[in-house]
Amino acid sequence: xxxxxxxxxxxxxxxxxxxxxxxxxxxxxxxxxxxxxxxxxxxxxxxxxxxxxxxxxxxxxxxxxxxxxxxxxxxxxxxxxxxxxxxxxxxxxxxxxxxxxxxxxxxxxxxxxxxxxxxxxxxxxxxxxxxxxxxxxxxxxxxxxxxxxxxxxxxxxxxxxxxxxxxxxxxxxxxxxxxxxxxxxxxxxxxxxxxxxxxxxxxxxxxxxxxxxxxxxxxxxxxxxxxxxxxxxxxxxxxxxxxxxxxxxxxxxxxxxxxxxxxxxxxxxxxxxxxxxxxxxxxxxxxxxxxxxxxxxxxxxxxxxxxxxxxxxxxxxxxxxxxxxxxxxxxxxxxxxxxxxxxxxxxxxxxxxxxxxxxxxxxxxxxxxxxxxxxxxxxxxxxxxxxxxxxxxxxxxxxxxxxxxxxxxxxxxxxxxxx
Numbered sequence: 001x002x003x004x005x006x007x008x009x010x011x012x013x014x015x016x017x018x019x020x021x022x023x024x025x026x027x028x029x030x031x032x033x034x035x036x037x038x039x040x041x042x043x044x045x046x047x048x049x050x051x052x053x054x055x056x057x058x059x060x061x062x063x064x065x066x067x068x069x070x071x072x073x074x075x076x077x078x079x080x081x082x083x084x085x086x087x088x089x090x091x092x093x094x095x096x097x098x099x100x101x102x103x104x105x106x107x108x109x110x111x112x113x114x115x116x117x118x119x120x121x122x123x124x125x126x127x128x129x130x131x132x133x134x135x136x137x138x139x140x141x142x143x144x145x146x147x148x149x150x151x152x153x154x155x156x157x158x159x160x161x162x163x164x165x166x167x168x169x170x171x172x173x174x175x176x177x178x179x180x181x182x183x184x185x186x187x188x189x190x191x192x193x194x195x196x197x198x199x200x201x202x203x204x205x206x207x208x209x210x211x212x213x214x215x216x217x218x219x220x221x222x223x224x225x226x227x228x229x230x231x232x233x234x235x236x237x238x239x240x241x242x243x244x245x246x247x248x249x250x251x252x253x254x255x256x257x258x259x260x261x262x263x264x265x266x267x268x269x270x271x272x273x274x275x276x277x278x279x280x281x282x283x284x285x286x287x288x289x290x291x292x293x294x295x296x297x298x299x300x301x302x303x304x305x306x307x308x309x310x311x312x313x314x315x316x317x318x319x320x321x322x323x324x325x326x327x328x329x330x331x332x333x334x335x336x337x338x339x340x341x342x343x344x345x346x347x348x349x350x351x352x353x354x355x356x357x358x359x360x361x362x363x364x365x366x367x368x369x370x371x372x373x374x375x376x377x378x379x380x381x382x383x384x385x386x387x388x389x390x391x392x393x394x395x396x397x398x399x400x401x402x403x404x405x406x407x408x409x410x411x412x413x414x415x416x417x418x419x
Contacts, residue, residue: 242260
């Protein structure tokens with residue numbers, strides 16, 4: 001008897017709970033009985049219908065709003081019910097208006113298909129909007145209004161300032177596509193000079209030291225000719241720096257190098273290019289060379305591309321730098337950017353602005369103090385910008401720096417993709 005009593009009590013409690021839930025749902029959906037034109041119903045909560053959509057109810061009439069996007073562009077489908085039983089889609093007329101954050105309104109008309117009404121436009125991302133629904137069934141009018149937001153966050157002026165968010169305007173850009181290479185500074189072979197004594201004799205005087213700067217025609221040394229005992233002068237063949245000194249005064253010299261002089265007023269930039277890089281390079285392309293240490297940079301053009309690869313599958317690419325300042329020293333390691341193409345595009349955004357939302361690349365568009373995701377399709381890119389082919393209107397303000405703050409706020413608020 002005790003067991004039977006417990007089971008009966010359990011079912012009684014369960015029935016009471018179900019009755020309470022039904023009563024609450026009826027109140028939430030604006031169940032006011034059958035009064036013909038039911039007026040606008042502002043829906044604050046939505047039940048889920050048999051097809052996974054939002055279930056809206058007035059009296060004994062219900063409408064399920066579903067966005068279907070399994071392998072096809074997102075489309076809106078409406079399922080109607082009377083007293084919980086499905087209605088034929090031919091028995092009603094419907095119109096839906098989507099009000100988007102940027103002021104755009106999408107009006108959707110419907111035609112019957114199978115067991116539902118099918119909307120006549122694709123529902124563009126993001127699926128974030130206020131929804132107005134008007135349905136006519138058996139000479140009665142039903143209206144609903146509800147908000148369906150995703151990827152949206154509103155910031156106060158104070159929080160916006162504290163977050164350090166920076167914005168920009170999405171407009172046309174000229175992409176500068178570059179190939180990045182590394183290399184080393186060297187001296188051109190034609191810039192090195194070996195100074196010799198033309199006659200056998202004794203070095204009477206040496207007037208320069210290693211490291212001295214010299215000018216073309218400058219006196220470097222005096223030599224006593226062993227055959228004639230006459231003195232003759234040795235002068236510099238070029239401007240440059242004395243890099244080696246091999247003899248001292250009073251030493252006998254024959255056909256030997258006395259001094260080495262190198263002209264560093266121009267230097268080579270010897271760059272290493274892999275096969276994928278070579279495909280983009282051409283003679284004459286602009287090159288910007290930068291030091292790895294202090295950030296100095298200089299401009300030049302590609303003057304040579306080796307016709308063969310090294311054993312390491314690297315091709316040598318060369319540019320010549322003006323080095324009258326003496327900053328670019330042979331042996332210095334450098335990086336270079338070769339401008340391979342300039343491409344004007346109608347719309348582009350900064351790559352630093354891109355975040356991921358629902359596994360899609362997005363930027364956060366700004367409208368006043370409200371930010372909302374914009375799902376983007378991309379085209380060509382350079383180091384800083386990427387072309388936008390769809391998903392964003394020209395002239396839209398969007399978050400660039402610190403946009404991750406907006407993503408974190410959206411995720412914290414539990415943004416969903418419910419329909």
